[in-house]
Amino acid sequence: MDISMITQRLGNQIRAMRINRGYKQADLAALAGITRQKLIEIEKGSLSVAMNAYARVIAALGSEVKLVPVTMPTLEELEDLFDE
Template identity: 35%
Template sequence: MMPIQSAAQLGSALRLARKQLGLTQPDLALAAGVGVRFIVDLEAGKPTVQLQSVLKVIAALGVELALTGLDLP
């Protein structure tokens, strides 16, 4: 598991996942229903990307986002 503590780290992790799947940025954008520019900005670590769109990209990659260190019911 890779700890994510910044937008840049999230972008790097998602870029790695995309490349491991053999997807181009346009391929991922199409699969996630977002624009290519969004993928470029996300992978570059732009801190103002929309969370809902980030979650779509995460789902399209088949990875998950998890929070640890919380005692959730």
């Protein structure tokens, strides 16, 4: 699996959890001790953001990372790869 797809999925999950919990980007960024711009990059699945920043956001959401076996990408995810 392409590493950019992994970070994209993680970013999508972080964004969904933030919205589900009713946080604005600025709120979650403040809780995590990072800038709003950094959170935007995390939600995009940026490879240039340090793992520490991802971990801070995940902790601020009161969550943890769980590794699961790879599943086949959806058609939408494949489409996104070709759009880049």
